[in-house]
Amino acid sequence: MGKLIIVRLLRMFATLLAVSAITFFMLKLLPGDPINQIVPLEKLDDLELVAEKEREYNLHGSSIEQYGRWLKGALRGDLGKAITQPKRVSEIIGDRWTITAELALVSVIFSVLLALPIGIFSAYRQGRTSDRVLSAGLQTGLSIPSFVIGVFLILIFAENFKILPATGWTRLSDSVWGNVKGVILPAIALSMANMAVFARLIRADMIATLQENYILSAKAKGMSDWFILFRHALRPSSLSVITVIALNLGALLGGTVVIEQLFAIGGLGRQLYDSILRRDYFVVQGITVVIASVYVVLNTMVDFVYLAIDPRIRGGRH
Amino acid sequence: MVANDTTSMSNEPLLVVEDLKTHFHLKAGAVKAVDGVSLSLDRGKTIGIVGESGSGKTVLSRTIMGLNLGSNVHTEGSVHYQGNEILGLRAKQMRNYWGREISMIFQDPMTSLNPVVKIGRQVTEHLRHHLDMSKAEANDVALQLLHEVRIPEASERLNAYPHELSGGMRQRVCIAIALACGPKLLFADEPTTALDVTVQHQIMNLLGREQDDRDMAMVLVTHDLGVVAGRTDEIAVMYAGRVVERARTSDLFANVKMPYTEALLRSIPRTTQRSHTRLAAIPGRPPDLIHPPSGCSFSPRCAYAQDICHEEMPSLIEAGAGHVYRCHTPVGSNAATESFETNLAAGLPQAVSIKLHADAVAQQEGVA
Ligand SMILES: Nc1ncnc2c1ncn2[C@@H]1O[C@H](COP(=O)(O)OP(=O)(O)OP(=O)(O)O)[C@@H](O)[C@H]1O
Ligand code: SF4
Ligand SMILES: [Mg+2]
Numbered sequence: 001m002g003k004l005i006i007v008r009l010l011r012m013f014a015t016l017l018a019v020s021a022i023t024f025f026m027l028k029l030l031p032g033d034p035i036n037q038i039v040p041l042e043k044l045d046d047l048e049l050v051a052e053k054e055r056e057y058n059l060h061g062s063s064i065e066q067y068g069r070w071l072k073g074a075l076r077g078d079l080g081k082a083i084t085q086p087k088r089v090s091e092i093i094g095d096r097w098t099i100t101a102e103l104a105l106v107s108v109i110f111s112v113l114l115a116l117p118i119g120i121f122s123a124y125r126q127g128r129t130s131d132r133v134l135s136a137g138l139q140t141g142l143s144i145p146s147f148v149i150g151v152f153l154i155l156i157f158a159e160n161f162k163i164l165p166a167t168g169w170t171r172l173s174d175s176v177w178g179n180v181k182g183v184i185l186p187a188i189a190l191s192m193a194n195m196a197v198f199a200r201l202i203r204a205d206m207i208a209t210l211q212e213n214y215i216l217s218a219k220a221k222g223m224s225d226w227f228i229l230f231r232h233a234l235r236p237s238s239l240s241v242i243t244v245i246a247l248n249l250g251a252l253l254g255g256t257v258v259i260e261q262l263f264a265i266g267g268l269g270r271q272l273y274d275s276i277l278r279r280d281y282f283v284v285q286g287i288t289v290v291i292a293s294v295y296v297v298l299n300t301m302v303d304f305v306y307l308a309i310d311p312r313i314r315g316g317r318h
Numbered sequence: 319m320v321a322n323d324t325t326s327m328s329n330e331p332l333l334v335v336e337d338l339k340t341h342f343h344l345k346a347g348a349v350k351a352v353d354g355v356s357l358s359l360d361r362g363k364t365i366g367i368v369g370e371s372g373s374g375k376t377v378l379s380r381t382i383m384g385l386n387l388g389s390n391v392h393t394e395g396s397v398h399y400q401g402n403e404i405l406g407l408r409a410k411q412m413r414n415y416w417g418r419e420i421s422m423i424f425q426d427p428m429t430s431l432n433p434v435v436k437i438g439r440q441v442t443e444h445l446r447h448h449l450d451m452s453k454a455e456a457n458d459v460a461l462q463l464l465h466e467v468r469i470p471e472a473s474e475r476l477n478a479y480p481h482e483l484s485g486g487m488r489q490r491v492c493i494a495i496a497l498a499c500g501p502k503l504l505f506a507d508e509p510t511t512a513l514d515v516t517v518q519h520q521i522m523n524l525l526g527r528e529q530d531d532r533d534m535a536m537v538l539v540t541h542d543l544g545v546v547a548g549r550t551d552e553i554a555v556m557y558a559g560r561v562v563e564r565a566r567t568s569d570l571f572a573n574v575k576m577p578y579t580e581a582l583l584r585s586i587p588r589t590t591q592r593s594h595t596r597l598a599a600i601p602g603r604p605p606d607l608i609h610p611p612s613g614c615s616f617s618p619r620c621a622y623a624q625d626i627c628h629e630e631m632p633s634l635i636e637a638g639a640g641h642v643y644r645c646h647t648p649v650g651s652n653a654a655t656e657s658f659e660t661n662l663a664a665g666l667p668q669a670v671s672i673k674l675h676a677d678a679v680a681q682q683e684g685v686a
Contacts, residue, residue: 127389212429213424213426213429213430214429214430214431214432214433216385216424216430217422217424217430217431217432217492217495218432219385219409219416220383220385220416220417220421220422221416221417221421221443221444221447221495222412222413222414222415222416222417222418222444222447222448223413223417223443223444223447224413224447225409227443227447231435231443232432232435235434235435236432236433236434309434310433310434311433311434311479311481312433312434312479312481
């Protein structure tokens, strides 16, 4: 068991290293030299200035050397300098990531809270009218893009009832209530598609679990349906949904771009989008690496959750 | 409270099943998995239900217990438990019986325990649910039960997961679970089929002992007549969803009437036989339950079959006290001998195979 955890952790660090290298060198492959963004066109002849700027932005020496230096910095939490604003990349990310993380987290919580009862109930009533209606609803939820839902939510709750703000973001440190009000609509907009995916997964796994012999044994013991669903069937039916939840959380960090745009929220996604438009090479690099790393770390955490849920994976006798 | 019906007389059978039918409606037609079964079982007694795979043993026991899953199922007939009709009760009402009055042990102990729930909870949850025990009380009872079913290191086992136990141990756990609330009727659906031969005997002996101690009635389902031989009071032989012969165990072995029972008997491995003696598998396949053969359902495989067998379904005939069978020409009758000779002369495979088997056994006994 302990050995298993160490192996997974080592594998995680190896993956992180690979991810950072891939991101670093992929961006290197893009056409155009970042120095053109840094040094104004008319001064590109000033070789001394160019050399100085190259050192400042870690553009000197071979690509491998650059990666080595960048990695060393990254391990200390420094991802280099931004080009289009006088800040370090890590500062910019530090500024923005809490917003996106909160948005992603809240939306995933919304989707799980909705998906669990829907999925379990549909599985329980498999094939009956209530299941068919719910399944059709999920299919619809899945096929509406998040920004369409966002637009509707704004129209209804911001324009019509005027109970929630249409745009903008209040930081938690500024006003708890303001923060809560600001996160609700974008989080709901983001959560619908995921909710449908989660609910369908839970339903499918639950239906499979309910066919198991041990469910029949529990029934033959006279346990109630409610007890069987929640205390016998739910845990073995949750492995795949947990994977997908964690992966979605990772994907949401990069995938909130459209919603952040629609609700004018300055999170990581919006920053990434802006930086791509402005060709701020180092910010793009930094954000990409951070998002990819979160993804990898979440994936490893999923493995650990598996260990906690299914004793068989822990392997061997005590 | 349904559990104790004071109006019923104590000498009345615990379980009475009358003309029970369970049909599954499929697109291709109705699968007549159980088609008119009647039996009765007294308190503390054991009935063996024997038949080949697909003969409807599992469906019969689940129907009696009200555990039929699926919406395409249609049941008819009646099941009286302690004088009360329980067929057709809703799950909500059946929960008063399940686990506490009637319980079941399933064929495969590998899959009938929840792999992610500790043994302790699986042995105690229904105790707490039915008998309102506290966690500590239920734990004490569970320990007692595990001792009773001879599980070593019982207190550690309570904290183990099913995959940490061997198949035999798991089946002991399942028995402990089934016995926990002190049921009066236990269904054991091939409780040893999935286990090693050496373990099979231990488990069967354990079941027999528990049954005596608790004065509990048992329906023992198996495809092996050898298993039920010394352990049952009565045997019902099933074929194609029907009971084709039923008798007290000793009567059945002494006086087989139905050719199918005889064929099953031939397929029991006899300890006196040398290991290389082949078992006589019954030639042919179990019948299609959607379109069963006309006449006697065993006729396509029967070595004694004659014209009437293919035309007329034999009714239940009484051979003696409590001994009934369905056959036009029962084993041992002159008519049976005649039709066997005719079939043998015509080269009917099932007749030939019986002859070969008889010759082989005779030869071996001569050598020994
Ligand atoms: N849900 C169902 N739908 C359709 N047919 C079914 C269903 N359940 C069982 N059957 C059919 O009913 C017949 C009897 O099955 P059953 O499981 O009772 O046999 P069995 O005697 O217990 O056999 P085995 O020794 O293999 O356990 C089989 O032909 C089976 O295919
Ligand atoms: S002799 Fe005829 S009735 Fe009797 S079992 Fe054979 S086929 Fe059926
Ligand atoms: Mg069966």
